[in-house]
Amino acid sequence: MQSAVPAPFPLCLGTFDPFIPMRVPVLTYHSNNIHGNDYANNNHVALAEDLRIIHRKGRRIIPLTKVVDVLLGDAPSTDVQNAVALSFDDGSWFDWYDIDHPTCGPQRGFAGILRDFTAETGASVHATSFVIVSLHAREILDTTCLVGRGWWTDEWWTQAEHEGLIAIENHSWDHNHATLPVTAQRDGIKGTFRVIDTYADADTQIRHASDWLNTRLTPHHTTTLFAYPYGESNDYLVRDYLPNFIHEHHLHAAFGVEATPVVSNSPRWRLPRYVCGQHWKSPGELERILDS
Numbered sequence: 001m002q003s004a005v006p007a008p009f010p011l012c013l014g015t016f017d018p019f020i021p022m023r024v025p026v027l028t029y030h031s032n033n034i035h036g037n038d039y040a041n042n043n044h045v046a047l048a049e050d051l052r053i054i055h056r057k058g059r060r061i062i063p064l065t066k067v068v069d070v071l072l073g074d075a076p077s078t079d080v081q082n083a084v085a086l087s088f089d090d091g092s093w094f095d096w097y098d099i100d101h102p103t104c105g106p107q108r109g110f111a112g113i114l115r116d117f118t119a120e121t122g123a124s125v126h127a128t129s130f131v132i133v134s135l136h137a138r139e140i141l142d143t144t145c146l147v148g149r150g151w152w153t154d155e156w157w158t159q160a161e162h163e164g165l166i167a168i169e170n171h172s173w174d175h176n177h178a179t180l181p182v183t184a185q186r187d188g189i190k191g192t193f194r195v196i197d198t199y200a201d202a203d204t205q206i207r208h209a210s211d212w213l214n215t216r217l218t219p220h221h222t223t224t225l226f227a228y229p230y231g232e233s234n235d236y237l238v239r240d241y242l243p244n245f246i247h248e249h250h251l252h253a254a255f256g257v258e259a260t261p262v263v264s265n266s267p268r269w270r271l272p273r274y275v276c277g278q279h280w281k282s283p284g285e286l287e288r289i290l291d292s
């Protein structure tokens with residue numbers, strides 16, 4: 001005779017045990033943010049120090065794709081236990097090369113900072129760079145946002161993918177950036193991503209950008225992650241375009257900016273990230289994020 005008393009827990013809801021809590025801070029840095037040589041005004045200084053804080057606290061640094069794999073049930077939650085993930089935004093040369101900054105002097109590129117950390121500690125490290133895909137847009141942004149020395153080209157993206165240290169993912173076609181004369185937005189409204197709210201604009205800004213990366217970075221690359229420019233999304237993208245057109249854009253998840261860790265029920269199409277200089281401005285503030 002079978003017992004009428006139900007089991008206290010469902011035995012299995014998927015391939016992997018879903019009951020280990022997931023709590024992964026995703027830390028975001030902008031390599032163009034160099035306004036001095038202190039932690040609070042230079043993301044390179046902050047990244048170098050933060051890596052050591054993360055290591056000192058016994059946290060592992062894992063690829064951002066692994067966080068999404070666990071979120072979607074495609075990898076065991078043990079893969080993200082005690083972990084942190086890193087992402088970079090916009091994809092300029094400062095992510096990759098050491099550059100002599102015109103006012104702040106020599107700057108170690110983010111890639112060099114990651115390699116230095118591994119050489120010093122032996123710990124593995126990985127980051128995801130969300131890049132602005134349009135070459136034409138980057139050529140203009142190189143002048144309007146940097147100093148017009150050709151520091152926003154993309155030849156290093158292939159090298160990064162080949163080395164496996166920094167993954168390249170999608171930060172839109174042109175960022176709908178305010179300083180561009182024309183962007184892929186039907187009404188010419190720029191400087192915000194909230195106005196990308198039709199199929200045609202989303203298709204260009206997101207699907208077209210992913211396709212370009214997949215073609216350019218072939219044969220080893222498949223774009224699966226998107227980060228909203230300015231961290232700004234809208235209901236059309238989060239509830240309609242991204243979930244309903246997966247067969248076209250082939251993304252697995254999208255990231256915004258919200259000061260919480262990724263947990264097991266975080267929204268797949270608007271996952272949170274902490275932003276350096278916005279959500280923490282000192283080593284102590286980062287420690288509080290990691291300890292919370």
Ligand SMILES: [Zn+2]
Pocket residue numbers: 089090171175229230
């Ligand atoms: Zn951006």
